[in-house]
Amino acid sequence: MARAAVKTKMPKTIAPDVLEDMFYHIVLARALDDRMWILNRQGRAPVVYSSNGHEAAQVASAFALDRGRDWVVPYYRDLALVVAMGMTPREIFLHLLARRDDPNSGGRQMPAHWGLKRLNILTSGSVVTTQMLHAAGLALAAKRREEDTVAVAYFGEGSTSQGEFHEAMNIAAVWKLPVIYFNENNGYAISVPQRKQMAVADVAARAEGYGMPGVVVDGNDPVKVYEVMAAAVARARRGEGPTLVEAKTYRFVPHSSDDDDTAYRSREEVAEHKKSDPVITFETTLRELGLLDDAKVADIRARVKAQVDDATRFAEKAPDPDPETLLKHVYYGD
């Protein structure tokens, strides 16, 4: 590569090995995601919810946290987030296939309903937006104990139409909670485009009405997302309260494996967005910075493929939940 062509500056905020690590997790998440769709189309995984297209935003947001100490409160879109938080490919595929040892739910929940205490990933249900209040509550407890941990809630732009979005934003601001609301704005709620969801251009614009900062960031740019998140995290740790971050992103695949997105968006539109696919653009950036070359990329791709293959084999051989466990864990001690 001609060094003279370098147009990207090395970010001061992120160490080179961290940039590489972010790239690794972005690639790993995409590879897991691609494999899930293959398994689905082969009839081996009944349903898939994807983070395909959202990886940069999710991974970079996680990297701005003290992972393992801070809390994340995900929704079904957040595969790449939980990968970055440390959930292993095996654990992810045990969940996908609803196996006994799925650490998220023991095979009880649909795929992509994340939750793992070991990693401070709060369990998530299917009802959108309820999690925004849970994040505020986690933050309330941390604040009450005078810890400097933060909680981050993730949600789509469609979910901001729910009343609980308003309630969460308001109570978090009034109580100055160390919480960050991380909106993944991909422009669609299943088939419904943003313009039918809200009469403003930016979700972040609403922050002002609650008395907290609102920041729009390019969700395809991991460095920018990291910087915006790092600032929000620092503010929360200082006790100055919540921030609303809006990452503009796009999902490259249908809402789920049961959706057909050709019904509501053109192939041209999807192709246009794929030009800024973070898996490709971030690789280009890191090559320009001299952090990646062909050999390194090949090595990363080989490691990722080995992990995905291993996880697939492992989960497919894993036992199903025992029907006897149906009645367990309704109450403590069951």
Next chain:
Amino acid sequence: MAVMTYLESVRETLRQEMRRDPRIIIYGEDVGVRGGVFRVTEGLQAEFGEERVMDSPLAEAAIVGTAIGAAINGLRPIPEIQFADFIFPAFNQIVEEAARIRYRSNGDFGVPMVVRAPYGGGIHGALYHSQSVEAFFAHVPGLKVVMPATPYDVKGLLASSIEDEDPVIFLEHKGAYRSIRGEVPDERYLIPLGSADVKRQGTDISIISWGMTVNFSLTAAQKLEQEDGVSAEVLDLRTVRPLDVDAILATTKKTGKVLIVYEDNLTGGFGGEVSAIIAEHALFDLDAPIRRLAGPDVPAMPYAPTLEHAFMVTPDKIHDAALNLARF
């Protein structure tokens, strides 16, 4: 041992529990400076500070939703819903989230919180300050639903609810707050959730009830004894989930006649469940059909005193229904 009102028992129990457990926080609408619209939390903010007794925004989903997160992260929140009638904005958080977080996470997470809510009518509260909401929540596995009738039970059941690792809906009858008095020991004690209590022994008929109508049933039982020579047993369920099935079957077998009394409207009320359990397990011990005495099937309790009185289950109505059944 002090004699106190039902309301004072709630307050003193909260105080005693907060003194021993720093994880407890209380919040809700007006619970701070004002001490709640019923004064249940009066003086608690002064004693424990604004960090532990907080006025919240007027938003029930937020009150319960944040309590879920706080409970998961190590606190023991006791959120207050100002009136049980206003718990429905939080229904989603209670039913879809709190109740199933343990189950859906395969035991990884739990939600030890106590949602307190004043329920019940006969206090000129009209449609939106009078409802009995227990049936909605008793239907939901993962929740516990507690409905004390006396100041003594308030203390033991509230302490148990706070210690419990799972979400508890703690329903306090507004009519009981100042009208029901009783002895309450000073020392701490626990009443296990799921243990009913025979509040009055009897041999001719069993009255099974929970919450405020237990007190009305006791008044009716006294009149039955004195005026009609009928010996009525009164069983107080105390918690509708978990349910003390053994106690229900025991009293059924003892008297052979069961009147189920509740303030909620009749259809789909919790009395239907009690009745089904008896029919399934003790049909041949019955000497008469199971009877239910409950509120009428109208959407909620009206305001005008004549209408309100017509809605309410009263000691006289219980007396008449019980006498009728005793003579079957």
